[in-house]
Ligand SMILES: Nc1ccn([C@@H]2O[C@H](COP(=O)(O)OP(=O)(O)OP(=O)(O)O)[C@@H](O)[C@H]2O)c(=O)n1
């Protein structure tokens with residue numbers, strides 16, 4: 064059985080809307096609902112656990128009760144940090160679950176294919192997260208704002224969600240983080256601290272985390288086209304006339 068935890072208890076400070084960004088409308092539905100519906104369409108998913116701010120539990124329960132075609136779900140209280148929200152979700156996972164995925168509620172562009180690929184890899188390796196190769200050059204800087212180091216880009220991947228693990232592996236990782244007072248930005252970093260390997264699965268550049276207003280604009284565009292793969296990009300006539308390029 065596969066359970067999915069959705070940390071959804073943030074405050075969207077970087078979005079600057081004054082309300083939780085997952086309530087924002089995206090292609091006719093709230094971001095949170097778009098995310099939950101994609102997972103609900105996956106045959107491999109059995110249960111949804113949504114970790115929300117205690118003050119938003121009632122309103123979210125009311126809205127979800129009106130949405131058809133959601134997989135069985137539970138709403139739990141989130142924590143003051145994403146990691147604590149995930150932990151609370153983990154404690155509410157059904158005893159029958161053997162695989163647990165964690166997916167940011169704020170990543171509504173996740174595809175069913177990537178979800179299935181992560182689940183398949185968890186069955187093989189015990190732990191898998193989706194990620195994409197970094198496109199920009201990155202740098203480590205010092206406190207004065209000067210570049211100290213430029214890591215080899217060929218080895219860098221941007222980590223996304225879903226991140227999936229055998230349940231006991233994720234529970235062990237969270238317990239150890241608690242004991243050590245360690246706060247990480249994702250589940251893979253917690254699991255790696257227990258000495259276990261975590262496999263990367265190809266994610267998607269479409270699977271953005273809606274963090275800033277620009278992300279929201281991009282999400283709206285991506286959602287209406289579903290993915291950049293479906294858009295036919297045209298060469299500008301200013302160039303095609305000179306180059307004589309024939310658009311196929
Ligand atoms: N205490 C927290 C903080 C974040 N999240 C969730 O973790 C995901 C990724 O976090 P982020 O994008 O940082 O969301 P916010 O915390 O809402 O944004 P910000 O950091 O700008 O305030 C989001 O779905 C968010 O709701 C959570 O469940 N509990």
Ligand SMILES: C[C@](O)(CO)[C@H](O)COP(=O)(O)O
Nearest residue numbers: 145167222223224248249272
């Ligand atoms: C888990 C995550 O989405 C992987 O990229 C990311 O670390 C969440 O970070 P945030 O600061 O909580 O948005």
